[in-house]
Amino acid sequence: MADPTDDNDIEDWLPVLSFDGFLGEEDGEVASKPSVASRRRQKREERAHVRLAHDKARTRELRAVHQVLQALQEALPNLWSRCSSADSGARQEKKVKHPTEEEVEEALTAAAAALQVECPYRRLPQIFAPQEGLEILSSMIDRPPKYQEKYLAQEWSILAKVWALAPNLGPRSGGLAVVDIGAGNGSLALLAGLLLGGHAVLIDHTLPPEPMRVEARLPEQYRDRILRVTGDVGDLDASREIEPILEKHGIRQVVVIAKHLCGTGTDLALKLLRRWCSNGTRVEVLGAVIATCCMHKINTSEEKEVFADIHSSDSYLRKLTGDKDGLLSLLSVCTRCVAWRTTAGAEASRITEKQIRVAEMFEDLLQQPRLKILQHLFPSATEVAFVPFKQSPQNRCLLAGSELGVRRALATGDAGAGAAGEVLAALASARDSLLAVNGTALDLRPHGMVSTRFDYDGT
Numbered sequence: 001m002a003d004p005t006d007d008n009d010i011e012d013w014l015p016v017l018s019f020d021g022f023l024g025e026e027d028g029e030v031a032s033k034p035s036v037a038s039r040r041r042q043k044r045e046e047r048a049h050v051r052l053a054h055d056k057a058r059t060r061e062l063r064a065v066h067q068v069l070q071a072l073q074e075a076l077p078n079l080w081s082r083c084s085s086a087d088s089g090a091r092q093e094k095k096v097k098h099p100t101e102e103e104v105e106e107a108l109t110a111a112a113a114a115l116q117v118e119c120p121y122r123r124l125p126q127i128f129a130p131q132e133g134l135e136i137l138s139s140m141i142d143r144p145p146k147y148q149e150k151y152l153a154q155e156w157s158i159l160a161k162v163w164a165l166a167p168n169l170g171p172r173s174g175g176l177a178v179v180d181i182g183a184g185n186g187s188l189a190l191l192a193g194l195l196l197g198g199h200a201v202l203i204d205h206t207l208p209p210e211p212m213r214v215e216a217r218l219p220e221q222y223r224d225r226i227l228r229v230t231g232d233v234g235d236l237d238a239s240r241e242i243e244p245i246l247e248k249h250g251i252r253q254v255v256v257i258a259k260h261l262c263g264t265g266t267d268l269a270l271k272l273l274r275r276w277c278s279n280g281t282r283v284e285v286l287g288a289v290i291a292t293c294c295m296h297k298i299n300t301s302e303e304k305e306v307f308a309d310i311h312s313s314d315s316y317l318r319k320l321t322g323d324k325d326g327l328l329s330l331l332s333v334c335t336r337c338v339a340w341r342t343t344a345g346a347e348a349s350r351i352t353e354k355q356i357r358v359a360e361m362f363e364d365l366l367q368q369p370r371l372k373i374l375q376h377l378f379p380s381a382t383e384v385a386f387v388p389f390k391q392s393p394q395n396r397c398l399l400a401g402s403e404l405g406v407r408r409a410l411a412t413g414d415a416g417a418g419a420a421g422e423v424l425a426a427l428a429s430a431r432d433s434l435l436a437v438n439g440t441a442l443d444l445r446p447h448g449m450v451s452t453r454f455d456y457d458g459t
C-alpha cells in the first residue's frame, strides 16, 4: 500500500480540480501569443493554484483514508465478501484514484460493519476523578508546575480507580501492594501506596537516574514501602521474581497498574498478568488498571510478532484474520494510522475527521483482545476514558476486578456518588498521615536535571 502521507505522485492527480476562477483572468482573452517563459510561469501558477485547491479540499487526506480502507479490505478478503454487497465487492477491484467524500464515507461504514468492535472509543464512559482531589494530591508532592499540570490529573484518575478496586482496608491494614508495571520514577505507585496504606512494587526494565527515583526522597518511615524489580516485563515470571518479594513483606493482595507502556508494553503486562493469575497465585490479584498508549508503535516486525503471539488465541481476531499471517497483515494496515487520532490535536495538524474515525476504529480493534484477556481473568472488566482528551490524547484505560470493585471504580467519576466522596476522604487521610510524618509535601523535583519541556531549571 502506498504511504498515505506520500506526496510524490501528486502530479498524477492535479488536473482533477478545476482552477477556473483562481487565476483572476477571463477565459479565452489572450491578447497576444505568450512567450515560452510566460507560458511556463503561467503553468507554474496554475499548478500552484491547483495545489491550493486540493489543499483546501483535503484531497490528499481523503485519499489516504480511502487507501487505508482498501488495504484493510485486501487484508481481510474473506470477511469483506461476507459483509459487503456484490456491488461493493466489485468496487474493491477498482483502485479509486480520486475518491469522493461519499465513497470514503461508504467505505468507512462498510469497514465499521465488518470489524464490529464491541467498545468504540466514542462510546467509552468518561470516568474522571473528582476535581477536588487535585488540590489534595498537589499538597502531597512537589514537582515542577508544568509537570504537575500534565500528570497530576492523570495520576489522580488512576489512583481513584485503584482505590475502588481494593477493599476499603484503610491506611493501617497492611498486606496490600500496588504493583506498577512500567513504573518509571515511581510517583504514581508511591501515591497509590500512600492512598491504600500499603506497599508499592515498581517494575521497570530501566532504573531511572537517582534524582528521579522516588525512594530516595522519602522519609525513613516510608522508604521500606517502595520495592523495585528491575527487568523487562516480557521476561518476568511473577511466581519467581515478584511473589517472593511480596511474601517477604507480608503482602497478600495486589492491584496491578500499567500506565502508558508504549506499543506492546501493555500486551506484555497483560501476558504476565495472564500467566500469573492462571498458574494459581500465592497472593490475591484484586484488579488491574491499565492505561494504554502509542499503539502506532506496534509497527515493527518484532512488535507485530509480539502482539500476534500474545493474542493468537483471541476469538475476535481469529474470526477477522483466520491465522497469524492474516493478523500480521492486519497489524501492518492499522498500526500505521492509529496515531491520526492522538496527533489530531497537535498544532498545525491537518488530520481530518474521517482520519480520526479510522484511527479510532483501529485502536478499538487492537484494544478488544486486551479487554478480552482481562474479562477472562476477572469477574468484571471494562474500558473507560480516564481523563479528557485535552489532558492526554492517550486517555483509554482498561479496568478489571471484582464486580463490586469495577462498579465502584466507575462510580468515582460521578461527583454525586458515594464512591467519589469516599475516595476523596481516603486521599485526605493519606495526605494528613504523610504531612504528619514529613511536615511538608514530598520533594519529587529531579534536582540537577534540566528539562526545557517542563520549563524546569534543575533547582
Ligand SMILES: C[S@@+](CC[C@H](N)C(=O)[O-])C[C@H]1O[C@@H](n2cnc3c(N)ncnc32)[C@H](O)[C@@H]1O
Pocket (backbone or CB within 6 Å): 181, 182, 183, 184, 185, 188, 203, 204, 205, 206, 231, 232, 233, 234, 258, 259, 260, 261, 262, 265, 268
Ligand atoms: C511512558 S513511561 C510511563 C511511566 C509511568 N508509568 C507513568 O505513566 O508516568 C513507560 C515506562 O514503561 C517502561 N517500560 C516500557 N516497556 C517495558 C517493558 N517491556 N518492561 C518493563 N518496563 C517497560 C519504560 O521504561 C518507562 O519507564
